[in-house]
Amino acid sequence: MLDETAKGVFTIAVTPFKPNGDVDWESVDRMVDFYIEAGATGLTILGMMGEAGKLTAEESVGIVKRVVARSSVPIVVGVSAPGFAAMKALSDAAMDIGAAGVMVAPPSSLKTDGQILTYYHNTAEVLGDAPFVLQDFPLVTNVVVPTSVILQVVEDCPTCVMLKHEDWPGLDKISALRAASDKGARRISILCGNGGLYLLEEMLRGADGAMTGFAYPEMMAQVVEAHGAGDTDRARDIFDAYMPMVRYEAQPGLGLAIRKYTLAQRGVIAHDTVRKPGGMLSAATKSEVNALAARQADKLKELGL
Amino acid sequence: MLDETAKGVFTIAVTPFKPNGDVDWESVDRMVDFYIEAGATGLTILGMMGEAGKLTAEESVGIVKRVVARSSVPIVVGVSAPGFAAMKALSDAAMDIGAAGVMVAPPSSLKTDGQILTYYHNTAEVLGDAPFVLQDFPLVTNVVVPTSVILQVVEDCPTCVMLKHEDWPGLDKISALRAASDKGARRISILCGNGGLYLLEEMLRGADGAMTGFAYPEMMAQVVEAHGAGDTDRARDIFDAYMPMVRYEAQPGLGLAIRKYTLAQRGVIAHDTVRKPGGMLSAATKSEVNALAARQADKLKELGL
């Protein structure tokens, strides 16, 4: 079961599709193996970048089963839904199957501090014993969650064990949360998203690792490891070598297609298909990705990686 | 099967719940009977005011079955979803069960004319033979659909047979659509929403009726009938008698709770439960509804209704 001590890299998994849009189950297996070999200490499936919203309820459960069966690391399942009934149905199913926990982003209808807090009170009640991750991603959800509200959720809901942090800017938020736990608030795990674009600074502020899906997930593992070993310079060298690609993949909307293209190029998934509605890469974009990948390979060689 | 000639009143049905949040199947039956007795020429289920987003996939299908089995009028099923897979799954199931058509609102991620058009191209393709209703409700979807885009959808997608019109303001849009069909565009059915707040003006602009869920659905039937009979003064008398209540029910968010309260007071549904997340009425609000209802009854008596 997921708890507050979780750390390292929980890779956000894509959902592989065949060119006709069907789930590509063999690629699912290969992807799970790849992520774990690349250093994942956990996997997060059915997140936004897992195209969760484009799946049927049946497909979602199928993916949970397949990934849980294949994985040797804990699985977090995104269960965000417009209503609590669908959230509960998927969460219950996922926990039964063997997931370690679930993740919930706030719906965009929430406006005030009190509404957000009430929403997570209801969430915790509905989820029962399932440990959950609060996903804080205002760029996409349009919900700004103040630090004080996160701390209140942590105080009120013992099953909230992790923050998926991707507020932007959000570095001072990490510092504020850590300062609060230094003063007695329950210390939860903080894993960071945003494609890894601020990973090193996030670690330096007190994060426990990354929860994001950059197509070279080994970068996250290496940066987290170097940082953990106290070698910030080495962490920075690695981080900088990947940064042009991290930045390129950070393009909203397009990012998922870039990520899938790279994963397909690397042989992890068989096809770079993004389900409709979703973008395809232009030839120019593919060229740019290729150029960045070639240069990145050179830089990594210089670093002995 | 739903087609362009649909008219009259397609009542937007609520989804009745028990106090514990379970679907109240007996109230579903009673509600269907009530709506039809009140003059409905069709019913629309699983819309926004049907709390569609708060249901599990299984519950949604269950409601389609129950309503289709009970109803003697055509059923339109709301199938809006974040992705096309879930939309197709529910639409296919609904049409198999015997629905007359489905309804699709644009997701709030759509920004440009071209994006909206592409979305409905994809929708039509995914839905196959199922006739569909384009729901135009910017207040909630945040998507403004220009008249030109609606007309292009009508031209490109033969299965688009109806507009659920609830742009606000939107009267000139009805006129523009009717002017276009006078000049040769395919004439689709236009049924209007917004709780009925502009129903008479909408009919005078060329609408074919109402698709909304005001808790006194007989108002819509009577106004549409009087207008159809050429008796605008009578239509206006009826319309004005109900207007204070229409206006009161039009309060966003709160409106559904008011509607369910009234339907429960009228004995149509057993409980006024709104599923979480959703509001409850304060005592003061209930008093106001009661006062409006009493006065409305007096006015209707004066009109011989």
Add this chain to the structure above:
Amino acid sequence: MLDETAKGVFTIAVTPFKPNGDVDWESVDRMVDFYIEAGATGLTILGMMGEAGKLTAEESVGIVKRVVARSSVPIVVGVSAPGFAAMKALSDAAMDIGAAGVMVAPPSSLKTDGQILTYYHNTAEVLGDAPFVLQDFPLVTNVVVPTSVILQVVEDCPTCVMLKHEDWPGLDKISALRAASDKGARRISILCGNGGLYLLEEMLRGADGAMTGFAYPEMMAQVVEAHGAGDTDRARDIFDAYMPMVRYEAQPGLGLAIRKYTLAQRGVIAHDTVRKPGGMLSAATKSEVNALAARQADKLKELGL
């Protein structure tokens, strides 16, 4: 100077323009006289419906001067601005000229309770001694201001003397604010907007009057007066007689053009010009306004008004 005891009707004034877009100063004078004759106990200028955003800084000051010079009732000046420098410049100018107070709506960039509170702390500091009205209008500002935040502003900022209430739904908010002042919070004036669509219920909840610009401002004065005299039935009769028009004018965006059309028809302003960017009425819309006005006149005659 505006203070917490303000009540009655503060009419939201339009800004009259000539067909070429210039300010129509003679109509400004006539409008001031008309509003006061219609029962205004105050006037609010340079609000959203005063097209404040479409004026130059120089024109804004000119309008304050003209209205203050003409009026025998207190003047509130809308000073909302993207930044505090422009807000302060206009507020200082307005108070020097003789305004009774100013009004500030929150900018749409505010997201959290804390951000809203800080904004009004800064506002109060910047405005100095000028009494100010907090404008709470989420439909347009996209900022939802919780009751708790309003109460904190009232506690922290002695110069906040009034709430322009137009949250929607917002009746329970009035009740909550009045309950808080019954328990010791400073009682500020609450004047209500939303075009008057809920005026009677607002008065019954404890509002002190209206601050809105319905083109028949005598309605507000009559309803407030009848309510004040304890004659709720009379208040309701008047309110209902005007309701079809209130509702029609409530169409967002279009409403201002409808209002100016009516004011021009009534001879208050010379032209119904709305400055660009802004709508013009179609012929069909004008016909509808005319039909509503004729019927309204009949109803009022029945009421002896």
Add this chain to the structure above:
Amino acid sequence: MLDETAKGVFTIAVTPFKPNGDVDWESVDRMVDFYIEAGATGLTILGMMGEAGKLTAEESVGIVKRVVARSSVPIVVGVSAPGFAAMKALSDAAMDIGAAGVMVAPPSSLKTDGQILTYYHNTAEVLGDAPFVLQDFPLVTNVVVPTSVILQVVEDCPTCVMLKHEDWPGLDKISALRAASDKGARRISILCGNGGLYLLEEMLRGADGAMTGFAYPEMMAQVVEAHGAGDTDRARDIFDAYMPMVRYEAQPGLGLAIRKYTLAQRGVIAHDTVRKPGGMLSAATKSEVNALAARQADKLKELGL
């Protein structure tokens, strides 16, 4: 006068303030000199990052005067405003003073293709002879401007001579615009924003340079120059050396404070004051900027810069 041939780097200038919030005129002069020495071929003032919305009308004109008097390169003035009257007033004043052109971003109220087009038709009419820049920045304006609309503005409005490109993702948009001009559309200047985060790719897609305000503006000049000289590898080396800082400064909201902090550290402006409402840097943030700056200096030394 600004025209379609503009290229290179139009630096987005900050507005320097004293700690008490007053405009710091001496820093304005020093900043103009610095930007030009750093390779600016033009300057853009009173943009979003120039805190235009926080200035009074009088201050805005004062800044135009000061900068135009000091500068040896053409000045573009941001004149975006809620209404056309204020836009025209500032534009006329700026052009009289000697600005080369003006810049207009679409207001967030615009929703459809047609509304955006009409807005720029009106803009062009209001601005008269003044050449104008269309600012395309959906992340902040919430207005997505399709390529087809830009091309229609270019066709309809001869005074539209430049696109400030900061759609995100937006690289394919540059390609599409250039493909259109290859097929006969008028070719306008495209200068890119987004803090320079995609500058090299933008140049490779056909942009004419940058219009952004990264605190090391020499980066933009050097990348544009190396690219112009055909030395993409050199351009990439320079670009990558600055990228960690570019990325760090790209944090929305916080970015301006980071930029001003750096400019103050570099001795360009006397104080890093951001006018209220606006953020201050935490000590941790300043440390991160310092660390990035030190490492960047080392990298640049390696490159002989």
